[in-house]
Each structure stands twice: as structure tokens, then as C-alpha cells.
Amino acid sequence: MDRITKGLVLTISNILHWSKFTNDFGSKYQIVGDDLLTTNTERIQHGIDTKAMNSVLIKLNQIGTVTETLDAIRLTMANNMCAVISHRSGETNDDMIADLVVGTPAQQSKFGGPDRGERLAKYNRLLEIEEILKR
8 A cells, every 4th residue: 555655656467455545545546447337337237326436448359249238338427437439359450449449438548558459559540530630
């Protein structure tokens, strides 16, 4: 906890006792609900009800459909939480989630470091979208 109070940690993901931790540190730090929520609206709602996080990691290929993904983003945003659209390990070079980031009110994206093709594809797509939006 000392590292947290000194400001050396900015984001925490998947810890035990989320509700207490979020109560103690959530006003200063981003507490991300990830694997326990699995982009599932029922699980996200439970996390909201128990005040277990202040952000939700959204993974399109974790829940299965674009509709379910959009529902998860809407639920997260409707409860004043940060929606973080994320890649998954072992993904392909498909860059569709970059479009999802720009086309929804999600506040953050998480594609990983730009060291592999599947990640670079997403960053490159963001740059393409930026150029399109400048026109």
C-alpha cells in the first residue's frame, strides 16, 4: 500500500476485496474490473452494485458479439465509470477495435506496447481514423 499512497501506482487490476479497496483508493486511482467481469453486463452490474471498481475493461472477443460489447460499454458509461476498450493476448491483426474506440464514448483504449503486428495494426488504424477525421 505504501507504493500506492506515494503515487507510484496509477492503475490496479483484479485484486481481492475490490469494494473496500475502491472505497479507500478509488477517488485517486483507476480500479479496473477485468477478468472477474468478462465484459458481461450481469457481472458488470454486480460490480457496480458492490462498488468494486471505477473502470471496466471491455474486450470484444471475450463476450462474443458487438451488441453485447456495446451493451457493456453503455452500462459502464451510464454508471459514470470509465470504459477501457482492450485487445486480448493472441489476437490477430484485425484492427476493428480501434474503430470501436473512436465510434463509442469509451474514454480509453489498451492495445499493449507497439512491439507486435497485431498491436501495431490497431495503433496504425487509430492514425488512419485521425487523418479521416481531419478532412
